[in-house]
Amino acid sequence: MTIVFDQAEGAEAELVRDRLDMYNVGVTGVSTFYPVHFYVKNARGETLGGLLGNIWGGWLYVTYLWIDEPLRGRGWATRLMDQAETYGRERGAHSAVLDTHSFQARPFYVKRGYEVFGTLDDYPKGHKKFFLKKRL
DSSP: OOOOOOOOOSHHHHHHHHHHHHHHHHHHOOOOEEEEEEEEEOTTOOEEEEEEEEEETTEEEEEEEEEOGGGTTSSHHHHHHHHHHHHHHHTTOOEEEEEEETTTTHHHHHHTTOEEEEEEESSSTTOEEEEEEEEO
């Protein structure tokens, strides 16, 4: 036996994710999983923003929310969050969870009704990482 370091997102990474997912389903009996991918695109089809996450176990998990700098402050993040939360409710999610850093968008999420339930200091050094949740 040996431990191998590999940065590639290949078959091994997929195997690890799939095996953990199978374990989780076996223990919980919850197999319904929905990927969540919403994008802001311009007329040329270029992606200028997006929200990525998933729905499992009654929770919408927002993994990434990004808007290109020229579009910020124009309501695109709000529209993406609205779409994701609606999609989550339609698929049985009762709550949403996400994380953000002190240099990112915590006030935006709090304004949307999310509440901080955990904080990591010095992640990275001199900053904080916040964990937030909201009932849908």
